[in-house]
Amino acid sequence: MDKESGKAFDMRLFKRLMRHTKPYSLTFYGVAFAAILLSVFAVLTPILVGDIVDVAIKNKDAEKLLNLILIMSAVLLGEVLSQLSFNYYANWLGESVIRDIRIALFKHMIGFRMKYFDGSSIGVLVTRAVADMQRIGEIFSQGFFVIVSDLLKMFVVAGVMLAMNWRLSLIVFAILPLLLYATRLFQKAMKVAFIEVRTQVSNLNSFVQERLTGMKIVQLFNREKLEREKFRAINAKHKNAWLKTVWYNSIFFPIAEIVSSITIGLIVWYGGVQNVTGISQEEYGTIFSFILLSQMLFRPLRQIADKFNTLQMGMVAANRVFKILDTNSSIEDNGELEMKEIQGNISFKDVRFGYLEDEEVLHGISFEVKAGETIAIVGATGAGKSTIINLLNRFYEINSGIIAIDGIDIKTFRLSSLRTKIAVVLQDVFLFADTIANNISLKEKSISLETIEQAAKEIGVHEFISSLPGGYQYNVKERGSMLSSGQRQLIAFLRAYVSNPSILVLDEATSSVDTYSEQLIQKATEKITEGRTSIIIAHRLATIKKADKILVMDAGEIIETGTHKELLEKGGYYKSLYEAQFLAEEVA
Template structure:
């Protein structure tokens, strides 16, 4: 599969622009947040002015308690307004954030469910889980503790600077000494912090992928006594994640002590300057000095520190956004440009000189041609790796062919609308997947138009109703993850019922009877005979004894047809099929 290299990653600026566009998609809340931040910046910067005036006025020297109470009440009301505005700011920013990430989750999931099978073949599930869950979660912090809050901090800094110059331009100028130093420090840490966060997200995805795979294959780990080895592998991966995280903590921990030192130096210079002026005619009032050293310098530094802290949050969120947008921008979908839609089809299938390769240059199918007539039952046999299951994937367009054509009722399958094409084909795979839902939900796949009675009637027709009703709660039996609470044969029967219920024109069976009990095999054989009757059927045969009644048997070897005919004809021919049949017969006899 070709991939556009230029679309593998997107830039920081592009990711941030797209996030802001998503946020502005909720204009009332988005711009209300900005307005609240503006008002909050003004209110918080004006409070020290009132404190300064109270200290420098005659209220304290003349012991005017009514005036003192009036000043304190006004300051209290201003504090109360700050609290209310801060609450509204946090709520509004979180509202925007949750709506943005809700929309992103939906877009990402919708994108993933239409990707080609080849994408999932080469992409670890743990990586996709990380993209869908934790990476998107970090994006929310860009709004809750990132861009919107940074804008509020910037507004606060602007108001504080204006008020400081209004009160005393000399001390304000000393305070502004912090600005260029903070800019230099922030710029110095920027690249290192982003690189550290990117490494942390990579290691998190690696760990998620490792844990998901090992938990899914825990029986293999235990059967082959690989617990210690897998523990050591996990320990190594976890240690790498710890190192990546600690690297981000290192930069984070180093930044703030440096800022504290700069703040302390600025306060010291202010006190020295005010004290020096106290010895001259140009005196600076105590209220102004207190306002600057205890309030304004902190009100100036705190937003700057918060901006730096939030810059780290933004960097982490942007890294997550870049990864999510990269998936959203990637083109791994099966092309769905077909326009042909048919209510019903006869089921005539033609493979015309078909070539296919999973890896470019390594053909799995080579010049494959055969025809399946409407209502005909065709079995495909061959050794492992011959290309049998590949035919299933190509017919339903899970993969697209490299060369040749596949026709259904005379129409190239690429000209069918994809949903319409698949609505006429039911596939029963060898590895049956059942969701952690009730049997009823697994059978109907959530189709509310299929009634309970319809399901039971279909189950009776293929003679598996008794088996289902023997389970606790019958059709409402809760299936465990991947269907592990029921046997392989029972899972296979459920998949047969699911296919039969949808009444497809074409049925494809990856017949998996090699590892199931005799009773389940007998039920499966009956179900197979029932659901394939008078229906175009392709059976991928693993046990040749189950396909003796097939109309045609196609024998594959290394992606090519080497023999074709019915069971009797192929046995009498004494070729490749006869060897496969004898090998299985002898194996069964020995066992």
């Protein structure tokens, strides 16, 4: 639970949110002016009703009655127009503000280092970027401005009541503290309840997102019943959190209605007794006006309690969004050099790294790759092979050592410039729910369809793509579910090829594909590694026989280096890996 949960209102957080309205200051002040007009127009109606009763009807003055009704019509029209302007522009302001914050949030999140996403729930982040943003918008459309408008209306109404009849005003004001106290208790309870609601909404979103993403595993291991039970429990907590807010509303609003009704009864009783006994001649129009004015005084108070809940819920959402915006988990992009034309020499010098502070994964790795060379990195799972690729792209920061390209520390390059020159083909290929052409170009304007088709022909995948319905315009759906793993790999190879990188990385790119796709991938590999510095992380050792150099890793260290032939002749770890794999394939 957020540490602000005990506060009724966080002014520091509110001021920070208000700073986002500065680009729309004209609209902001326009909405404030509309709120003032609403207060004025609203209080004029009861006054005119009193005049109609005491002046026009009592004196049977038809002309006066007509004039007052015309004035009331104009007041009502003005109130309608003010309300229309108030509602529309308050909502417009809210949507504009959350658009700006959402853009800032997304920009901030896509700059996070991978370590942040390793320890964060994607479902929670989606909640922050979508549902919580909408709550922030409601601060403006249903919270802050409505509260200000209602408070202003209450002060105006109270002043008018005192001016009209101080004795009747005292009756109303005597009841007011009771409602204020109930409102305060209600607001405090709802603050805590809404924080619990947001927590349970995040948990529910996170659970559903993870299970839908991993549905294949859920069904494959027959976990449907267990997951249903888990979902039922999480959903029950979500329901109970909302029911708590419903319970508080169910208590408060009937109490507010009873208090309001008692006040009306007291006004009618006191005014009637004064007239009947002759103690004081309270005008009937004044009594009518006070009945309307008392409702106008109490109704905003009830609404303020409700709108304050909306405001608080929005503030809780804003607090969570700003926490992400305040998270400093981005890779430092302080480099000033643009990586234009590079040769492709890569060097790791005594590089140490760990995903966790007290668990080192790489223990002083050192190696060099000459421009145009193809090196392979092999080793058991967890040896640190993929970690090397992550560090070369600066997805993570190293603990110590130097990673250099052409003798220049990669930290001195602009991050975008560095990654533009390095293309990576991963084992687990991610495709967006879009066309094949857009998944290859990633909507880079400089990469035309003609360029994609020519590149596909060069690496031998044009025929495969053309055979699909719609060819390059075929929509692969979410995560490329309409394609096989081998086909997704081929798309990834083409994506890397058209980006024309200086350095190419293939991370287990052939470990889970069929024989036919593997043959196409081998052909594609030969083509796209031609003349480029290439690093191949291999599972199948037979695919790296032609590599200029092979690095053998174990437990975060390089234990052997050499060509395929040299390593076999050494009779060390590599030979045992190769023979074990060769025998396994023979048995299969």
